[in-house]
Amino acid sequence: MLREDYEMVIGLEVHAELSTKTKIFCSCPTEFGGEPNTHCCPVCMAMPGALPVLNKRVVEYAIKAGLATNCNITRVSKNDRKNYFYPDSPKNYQLSQYDQPLCLGGNVEIELPAANRAEMGEHRLVKLTRIHLEEDVGKLTHFAHDSLVDYNRAGTPLMEIVSEPDMHSSDEVFAYLTSLRNTISAAGISDCDMEKGQMRCDVNVSIRPVGSEKFGVKVEMKNINSTSHVRNCIDYEIRRQIDCITKGIPIVQETRRYDAQLGITQSMRSK
Numbered sequence: 213m214l215r216e217d218y219e220m221v222i223g224l225e226v227h228a229e230l231s232t233k234t235k236i237f238c239s240c241p242t243e244f245g246g247e248p249n250t251h252c253c254p255v256c257m258a259m260p261g262a263l264p265v266l267n268k269r270v271v272e273y274a275i276k277a278g279l280a281t282n283c284n285i286t287r288v289s290k291n292d293r294k295n296y297f298y299p300d301s302p303k304n305y306q307l308s309q310y311d312q313p314l315c316l317g318g319n320v321e322i323e324l325p326a327a328n329r330a331e332m333g334e335h336r337l338v339k340l341t342r343i344h345l346e347e348d349v350g351k352l353t354h355f356a357h358d359s360l361v362d363y364n365r366a367g368t369p370l371m372e373i374v375s376e377p378d379m380h381s382s383d384e385v386f387a388y389l390t391s392l393r394n395t396i397s398a399a400g401i402s403d404c405d406m407e408k409g410q411m412r413c414d415v416n417v418s419i420r421p422v423g424s425e426k427f428g429v430k431v432e433m434k435n436i437n438s439t440s441h442v443r444n445c446i447d448y449e450i451r452r453q454i455d456c457i458t459k460g461i462p463i464v465q466e467t468r469r470y471d472a473q474l475g476i477t478q479s480m481r482s483k
């Protein structure tokens with residue numbers, strides 16, 4: 213089959229750092245930089261007995277984001293522990309939201325590129341699944357024989373904006389990220405500077421025959437931090453998946469790393 217015989221299906225999980233002055237569960241500053249491990253306290257370092265207190269401003273900012281994207285703001289919402297063991301997390305778990313997120317549903321209006329400059333591009337709505345709150349982790353720097361950790365960023369508030377698998381081209385994804393960034397930064401919720409790591413996204417991609425309702429097996433590319441990388445990794449992944457299917461090789465559900473230098477994706481782990 214040819215490329216035109218397939219429809220691509222893309223869903224994004226966007227992480228945006230909220231521009232509050234202090235962290236999500238303590239009063240340490242979120243300010244970028246500073247000597248390593250100086251923006252830390254017993255709460256964000258998870259000392260026994262430390263009591264996390266939810267930052268009211270964080271909730272207000274995330275609700276603002278939800279209202280700006282037409283979500284339903286839930287009346288009851290809670291935080292959950294997501295266990296994972298890696299030295300960038302001082303607690304060995306991340307406080308996130310699992311089954312009761314702050315915002316549900318919603319959509320983001322996008323404008324597609326116009327056919328020529330005199331015209332307006334087509335507008336459509338991209339559906340959102342949810343927006344929830346979580347906390348960021350520390351930063352690891354690896355050397356030949358050892359690694360150093362800086363926990364200044366640990367506990368910085370993040371919101372995760374999860375879209376439905378509702379985009380079908382890298383142009384749509386680019387328009388979605390542009391629209392989302394404009395909305396969130398205009399509302400003063402986050403600066404959304406991808407170069408500074410304030411906005412990062414996980415890109416989920418699958419393909420299916422045109423006309424088919426059933427979703428194909430998805431591949432996830434994590435932590436992409438520039439819009440051009442997002443575009444390139446989608447374009448590469450679509451070609452790879454079509455190539456696999458054409459050759460009769462099944463797509464496996466997995467996480468793949470995008471190598472910006474080589475412009476290719478490589479398998480990391482299967483799910």
Ligand code: ADP
Nearest residue numbers: 221222223224375376377416417418427428430
């Ligand atoms: P996971 O639990 O693996 O993270 P989810 O179902 O929560 O999977 O979806 C995560 C993201 O993947 C969402 O943004 C969603 O839109 C997207 N997604 C889900 N299924 C597909 C698919 N078949 N193709 C492309 N994207 C998908």
Ligand code: ZN
Nearest residue numbers: 238240253256
């Ligand atoms: Zn702290």
Ligand code: MG
Nearest residue numbers: 225414416432
């Ligand atoms: Mg995911």
